[in-house]
Amino acid sequence: MKVVIIGGVAGGASAAARLRRLDESAEIVMLERTGFVSYANCGLPYYVGGVIDEKRKLTLQTPASFASRFNVDARVNSEAVRIDRVNKTVAVRGPDGEEYLESYDKLVLAPGAKAVRPDLPGLDDPRVLSLRTVEDAFDMRDFITERRPGKAVVCGAGYIGLEVAENLVGMGVEVSMVQRPDQVLPPIDREMAADVHLCLRAHGVDLRLSDALESVEAGDSLTVVLRSGARLEADLVVVALGVAPDTALAGEAGLNLGVKGSIVVDDRMRTSDPDIYAVGDAVQVRNFVTGEPANIALAGPANKQGRIAADNIAGIGSRFDGSLGSSVIKVFDMTVAATGINEKQARALGIPYNKVYTYSASHASYYPGGRNMSVKTLFDPTTGRVLGAQIVGYEGVEKRADVFATAIHGRMTVRDLAELDLTYAPPFSSAKDPVNYAGFVACNVIDGRVRQCFWDEVDGMAGREGCFLVDVRGPAEFEAGRIEGSVNIPLDDIRGRIGEIPRDKKVVLICHSALRSYIACRILEQKGYDCCHLAGGYRLYASVMRDSASGSPSDHPCGAKRRSTG
């Protein structure tokens, strides 16, 4: 059997290695259009910033190591330009520019995705760069070390944009970020992004949300023109506007394409041609939570799909069960993670959901070094099935995201979250882990023991005649910042001062992180009040408000000293 694999990075390289382990006799040819195979795609921004200091660390394998270890004929600078499905051949343009034909019994497509470069004036300037391949990373680092840019504009604030921005700041470059949506990191919801915005500004990033790149004007330096009319001077422009499946070859070969032009595959990673498999960023997968088709460009699923394609070629019936889109990113000292679906997705698809916001210490409060994390959990309001989670914080964020991802994989409910028997010792967690805690709160909501109102409703309620807002924090907290129109009755006084709360109004209870307000709610509800509490507390509300006001970096959780240049 002869197997040709188009693409030699995550999915393609995994398929090649796995196939060799399963079938010692197969002839395996792996074609890679760049000069490198099996490279550390996700490490490229850190090479640009010098965090990864050596070129060789970016390449996990070489064509020579693929040959000696796996007896795989790995060919770099070799681009597949045509597939002839009838004669089962691939036309390849080799390093010398000559074309030749390679026959196959089975073909694996792992072409990946390409960086989106919109057709806008001035983007062909050599100072406008993207970051997708090892060559791109070498070019960007060379550019920075040789030209020493003072200012850069990063267009796009997804994973790559943010990682590049952080690395540029680390090299002393002044960075502006331009992002069309009103938030960075689309996998999380806007209110959860507020703390990330504050962190970016605190680290000196000039963050320009709800704006977009219109053109780049070349001169001694570049002028980046935005839709808002703003003109930003820059010595370097990075275009990080996301990626799109690179499926021209598959499309020309007549394979079925789906979402965003991605290659349609079944759960064995087989395309509409039974002799052609496809894996990685270029394929259409099933969203594990919604069941809907999706295109999710992440390294974890790509590697697993490569393995599954190899299994099926070798006669083992492995299946890909869908993708949760689990992701994590370091943003300066913060960590942001998400898994499953967010509220934007739930709304867009009309999926019924409820949500809780919790705010928990990363480890026991009495042990040094812990910091709080903000957790948003989405769940089915009837069954309690966990639909998604977003976590923004510092230490231990990725741990809780992985627990959520495992729970979603197991189709668990918020009751399971409450029950999970997780490891605990003071340096690592609390006896009630943040995930347990999210489960406790969600169970209270689903069982009707407490009603919630949300950060985007409370200002409206404050102005309404029939509502009465009680802030149950201490007087000092209340003085330091409060929701307009609320009155202060500290929780520990509420039993004694209950007469001050009108019985004929809807009572909205507020505290810092929604624990004390929950207790107050329980007290008042049992006394016959119609009450709810502010989910996420004043903390979440204030974070969104500070962000909307472009916030003062000084009181931001990052605690960075450097002030915003914006």
Add this chain to the structure above:
Amino acid sequence: MKVVIIGGVAGGASAAARLRRLDESAEIVMLERTGFVSYANCGLPYYVGGVIDEKRKLTLQTPASFASRFNVDARVNSEAVRIDRVNKTVAVRGPDGEEYLESYDKLVLAPGAKAVRPDLPGLDDPRVLSLRTVEDAFDMRDFITERRPGKAVVCGAGYIGLEVAENLVGMGVEVSMVQRPDQVLPPIDREMAADVHLCLRAHGVDLRLSDALESVEAGDSLTVVLRSGARLEADLVVVALGVAPDTALAGEAGLNLGVKGSIVVDDRMRTSDPDIYAVGDAVQVRNFVTGEPANIALAGPANKQGRIAADNIAGIGSRFDGSLGSSVIKVFDMTVAATGINEKQARALGIPYNKVYTYSASHASYYPGGRNMSVKTLFDPTTGRVLGAQIVGYEGVEKRADVFATAIHGRMTVRDLAELDLTYAPPFSSAKDPVNYAGFVACNVIDGRVRQCFWDEVDGMAGREGCFLVDVRGPAEFEAGRIEGSVNIPLDDIRGRIGEIPRDKKVVLICHSALRSYIACRILEQKGYDCCHLAGGYRLYASVMRDSASGSPSDHPCGAKRRSTG
């Protein structure tokens, strides 16, 4: 309704707070025999060592805060001495030594566990201490700061013993540890403990395994006499020989007792008396994996049980689904975690199991700072259901243990482990997470794609006529240390040198961490060889051997400079 709670720490305090939130009108009395409620039990060793620097940080709540916030009558220095189940009263000895009766409608027993103090000569010396209560912690810290002990003997190397030992070393005390089993940390298996032993010795701990305390002789200093005949001089002796359920009161009241004298409860935490609930370290739970009754003294389950008892008293039918015994401990710079059952337990109970050892980087190898962790995964050999996991390493150990715990809770199989869509970015993990990797290897085993032999079998195989051991590491690795009787054929040469391997012998393949030997196995098996590979690789084998030889601390993974005093 009047509810009396005996015990005011983890389980008791959780029950009191939850009950109040559910029932504003209940009368709640909480009796605590020590001087403190809701204290940070798990933080005590760190207070002794000064990592937690203030007394007040150890107490999360006070009787005053319980009164003002929860309207709970919390009484410290108040010991329940008798329960009259017929008249539903508790006899209480108050701070003044006087006894009085307290009536109840519902009673919650949360007496916890007591430190085991064997009846051996000399243990009543005031320089022989234990650590269970806040008062114990104050005493031990005062002893250390006032007497400045130069040498200490810690008897028992479970959680408390190890945490105390680490904190004593941190204060400049020379520490010997005496442990009856041949390993520290009974929740993990012996071969997994080898790296922990090496770490302890590298930090200067004089580790005395398979030995036991016989007596303490008092003089200017203490002389600790061991079963082996060894005599250790010490200025301080810490007895940390584990805990036992403190159930004398429950037993005298005629409640059913089970494993280790623990209180028998149903899944609603109700004892054999329908008006009496019991929670925490003193109760018998179901082992989630085996279904067998067990007594598991950990803070996480205690807190959850307190909540469940309160729910059921308030008419909400929550249930406790059993305990996985998930645990984690910091041992100097190492982290050790376990969940589910270990191999010792599986053997003792005759539970069918198979196991894989994997060795994975905590995060992408090309991103700075990652370190390897050693993972042992137990699973059902037929269904693949995950039975337990043990992890020894550094960064990220607790994360993977929590993912395993969640998978076990969801009754997942090793196939699920392989499929889990976990978060990945270079600073946090690899595209194939250590948990995925354990799943991949276990699937290969369960599907018969590779056969394993183990660290305790390979010496025997080396000496057998019909076996042929091939080490597929590089020549430099082979020269640096190898299994006696093995020959070296590096993996990348094996296809070309296959003629050197006799076809009529069982071939045992060996490499560092069992990845290269697995690939070699696949090559040879497909060429018709009868072969297996050494699970855990030479790395695990060498770790156990170095440990058995009391090892040289210098080449130990901890990298600590300080040499063993042993």
